[in-house]
Amino acid sequence: MSVEFKPNIICFACNWCSYTGADMAGTSRMKYPATIRIIRVPCSGRVNPTFVMKAYQKGADGVLIAGCHPGDCHYNSGNYFAKRRFLLATRFMTFLGIDEKRLRMEWISAAEGVKFARVMREFSETISKLGPNLRAREEA
């Protein structure tokens, strides 16, 4: 039997809402798989699609971009940019043959600890089912 696949998932979380939502999940002691690693960014609009591509190249199996709900971005419009870039990135992924389910975008507010944990569980499951991302991975 092969070793159990433990996915490696990167989550970009905006400082004002989603990162604080993750804090909320923590203070409420909600559980989610240890497969997720969060990178704090000031705003989801800070996430460059090249970061996402780089993640797949370097061995990430899934990438999640989490920002404030529409209308709630601390900088007003960052999450709208993020959404557009996200759509662009998914198209590019299909082009490269990476399953677009490996990229997900979510609006998670600072109060939504429950949602944060739920999304992490769901996404971790999706990626586990998809298996390791071998397609874009750079050979070391």
Added chain:
Amino acid sequence: MKKIGVFVCWCGLNISSTVDVEKASEELKNYPGVFYADDYKYLCSDPGQELIKKTIVDNKLEGIVVAACSPNMHESTFRAAAEAAGLNPYRVEITNIREQASWVHSNKEDATAKAIQLIKSTVEKVKKSEDLFPQQIPLTKKVLVIGGGISGMTVALEVAEAGYPVILVEKEPQIGGNMAKLSETFPTLDCASCILTPKTAEVGRHSNITLMTNSEVIESTGYFGNFTVKVKRKPTFVDWKKCIGCMLCQEKCPKKTNSDFEHGMGKRKAISVAFPQAIPYRPIISEKECIYFKTGKCKICVKVCPVDCIEFEQEEKIIEENIGAIVVASGYDLLPKEELGEYGQGKYADVIDGMQFERIASASGPTEGVIKRPSDGKIPKSIVFIQCAGSRDNQKGRPYCSKICCMYTAKHAMLYKHQVHDGEATIFYMDIRAGGKGYEEFVQRAIEDDHVLYLRGRVARVYEEDGRLVVLGVDTLSGEQVRIEADLVVLATAVIPSIGAKALGQTLKVGTDTYGFFNEAHPKLKPVESMTKGVFLAGCAQAPRDIPETVSQATGAAAKVITMFSKNHLVSDPQVAKVNEKICVGCLLCKPICPYKAIEPEIVEVRVGCRAEKRQVATINKGLCQGCGACSVACRSGAMNLSGFSNEQILEELKSLCL
């Protein structure tokens, strides 16, 4: 390679019970670039911070990682400690191994492995950190207050009393706002003008306040501490400096028309002052109605004016002012009755709104305080009050509660009953919301002492039958249909943002919500700040509220301005965008992306080889930039970066996490 220190916190048992902190610090000791690593019970405690400081100094550390709770908790604590030890605070980064590891995972092995990986990635980030220095920004200690209602006046007086100059811009010819139109005020029933007039007078004569009435702000540029605004001063057609306020012109003017101040309940002249206590007490000619403007003849005012101050040829003036802070206090309006089909859409003279009732109940109003109905001037024997007219109504797009109507309707019914003892006052309500000091008691007084009849239910229709108004509704408590014949119907129409609030928001680059109320920076912790630095909010411009709450909030906004002005310059967060001029091609793709308009082109001299060359590049206004980083993504040449969250830092973090 930089000398980096790693501190792993136990947080008592909070972290250490699920993350093997000793193993983590042991493993980090051998990580490339790490010069020192240790774990400690409570790093945020005083001895914990002392340990960090001493270690930085003893080992001459060039960067540190504190693996502890969320940076939202103690990033500033640890950065301050490092700064005290001589390390640039922006060389301190936090790894969140509590909220993101020990508290959300149960398997100790997994949680420890994850924590170690997170710490390593932060070490990688710190390797790419740079010294950052807050910038000093000059500050103009002068405030612009927009709106001269009770909120704007409160701000103006507080800031002026603290010794700073204030410009108060009001679009109407006089200050006072909606409060000046009120009769008596809940919950004490003291007369509104008795408490307002001393305030307006003080604003009018305060040496630190420059009053600009009949004026509007049409442009605002710059950034916090350093705004430049343009104010349009509309013509009054009277030289207010010369005018002595005798009001002979108003007396003799032959043209009568409906008064906006009286909300259609009373008349005024074509040259008039809104009300006898108005500040400034100076008349203005309404171009729309003035006979001279229409026909070229009349000029009676010119003839009677003893000081020769009528100026038909006066034109609007644009004034430019430099200021440091702005307070938006533009207040509210009421939802027009015309939008309420079920209540007659404004076609019945005796269906009026709350503000119209205030005018006919006001001692200085058109009826001298005798409550008479508008159609024929008769004293109504029965009045029906309808609360929530347009508020809490999803279909009308106003699901919010207007907050003040429950109280003022109780007040209206009481005022009526105090005048017409045998009159019938009926109130249709959805709920009675009387939260406030003395408020519930006030409503109880209306019910028990003044015998006001409260019926719970929505009114389906108001219509006219045989010359009488009929109110048809359901009493939801008894389940019965109710039909009441009324002489007067008073609608507590929804409080809406003042007309033009959205446009004002656009001028000032301050956001408004779906209804047009100004957005606060944080619903709980920053209720008087707007999203735009240096712009504050007061009163009903932000949300419906009554006078006591308006005054407290306005005082809060004033305190914010005074705090800002208490310093000699402002300090900006250095975690902002920066342009690498060497590779910027000056395409300005980044410019439209910035929500704060912080990016401008600039011509610079760049050295290309041994030649100096002039070309266009993007520059960042560090006072305006809020550090969102959106521009850095838009830049195709990789010239735009964000200090504190740079491309290099994020990529290193990312690479390390992907291993």
